[in-house]
Amino acid sequence: MLSVFKRLIALVYIKGGRGFLGMLSLFIVSSLLFSLLFFNPADASWCPPCPFHYITGLYCPGCGSLRAVHHLFCGSFLTAFDLNPLMVLFLPLLTCIILSYLLFILTGKQLLSLQFVHSGKFVWMIFWFIIIYWVLRNIPCFPFSFLVA
Amino acid sequence: MFCRKCGAANDDNTYKCVECGEIFQVDVPDQPAQQLPKVASHLVLAIIVTLFCCIPFGIVSIVYAAQVNSKLEAGNYSGALDCSKKAAIWAWIGFGIGLVCVLIWFGCRLIGLVIEQQY
Numbered sequence: 001m002l003s004v005f006k007r008l009i010a011l012v013y014i015k016g017g018r019g020f021l022g023m024l025s026l027f028i029v030s031s032l033l034f035s036l037l038f039f040n041p042a043d044a045s046w047c048p049p050c051p052f053h054y055i056t057g058l059y060c061p062g063c064g065s066l067r068a069v070h071h072l073f074c075g076s077f078l079t080a081f082d083l084n085p086l087m088v089l090f091l092p093l094l095t096c097i098i099l100s101y102l103l104f105i106l107t108g109k110q111l112l113s114l115q116f117v118h119s120g121k122f123v124w125m126i127f128w129f130i131i132i133y134w135v136l137r138n139i140p141c142f143p144f145s146f147l148v149a
Numbered sequence: 150m151f152c153r154k155c156g157a158a159n160d161d162n163t164y165k166c167v168e169c170g171e172i173f174q175v176d177v178p179d180q181p182a183q184q185l186p187k188v189a190s191h192l193v194l195a196i197i198v199t200l201f202c203c204i205p206f207g208i209v210s211i212v213y214a215a216q217v218n219s220k221l222e223a224g225n226y227s228g229a230l231d232c233s234k235k236a237a238i239w240a241w242i243g244f245g246i247g248l249v250c251v252l253i254w255f256g257c258r259l260i261g262l263v264i265e266q267q268y
Contacts, residue, residue, distance in 0.1 A: 003156035010151065010158035029197075048254035051247065052204065061208075062200040087200050097193050108151050120219030123192060127211045130199060 004106050037073045041066045059148060061086060061134045085147065086133050093117075188229045190217040191236040198240045202247030210240040 041047040052060040064083035071080040072088070081088050100112040116122050137147035150159055157168035165172055192214045199207030213236035220229040 006156035007151055010156070046255075046258060048251045051250035060205065062202070065200045084200075090196060090200065094193060094196060101193075108153055108156070117192070118190065118218055120215055120217075120222055123190065123211065123215035123218055126192075126196070127208070127215055130208065130211065 007106060007108065033069060036066065036070045040070050059134075059137050061130050061137075063137075082146070086130065188217055188221055188226075188233045189237075190214040190233060191240055194240040195236060198243040198247070202243050204243040204247045204250075206239050206243030206246065210236045210243065213239060 047066075050060055050063050052058070053063050062084070065087040068080040068083040068087050071077075071083065072091075077088075096112070097114060097117055100110075100114050103109075103111045133147070136144050151157070152159055152166035152168060152171050154171040155166065155169040157166060159166055191210065195207050195210035195214050197207075198204065198210060213232045216232040217229050217236060220226075220232060
């Protein structure tokens with residue numbers, strides 16, 4: 001337990017305070033996401049729109065992800081999947097990667113080894129997945145209209 | 150890297166722990182196959198920026214993140230480091246522009262509210 005604490009302290013101070021910035025931004029982002037429990041971005045008029053959608057009128061790969069997170073928190077999984085399927089698919093992956101980082105930092109051992117995630121092929125696959133999704137959700141006809149946020 | 154005995158932070162290529170003097174084994178005898186050196190690809194950051202900041206710069210960051218691993222597998226360590234830096238820079242550019250857009254949005258709304266109250 002003490003060594004875990006020491007590791008945390010060391011993490012904050014290594015690399016000239018960059019660890020501290022990382023922890024701070026992680027805290028801010030997670031608290032902002034947590035606030036989505038209490039309101040729906042679709043109902044709140046003060047909630048900023050996606051800049052890309054606002055300027056071009058097209059959907060970006062991330063359009064609808066805040067609303068999707070809100071619906072995930074509320075337990076309506078299908079509504080979330082309808083709003084942004086990509087986000088719902090990527091969320092478990094992101095959680096796994098962040099968890100493996102945290103476990104490595106806290107214990108110093110590679111408890112959750114995600115070898116395939118760190119291969120070039122896998123990242124290229126993610127890249128093409130996002131690009132194809134981006135194009136498909138902007139095609140305004142029947143099967144693709146499900147992808148619209 | 151962290152000392153496995155006392156947990157103190159050490160420079161990555163030190164031989165001995167600065168705190169307790171624990172000797173770090175440099176070569177592991179029962180693993181003769183050389184391991185690839187690790188370079189951060191900033192993939193998580195790139196995906197988060199793509200999905201939540203709505204700015205397509207996250208895509209550029211993913212391209213560089215992919216190149217980090219491809220180059221590392223090809224043995225090009227300095228190229229991988231270069232791409233790692235670029236991946237981080239593009240992700241933060243996307244994040245920054247997204248943040249600026251949000252701030253401009255709130256600024257405009259505030260000005261609108263003030264004008265509405267005056268008339």
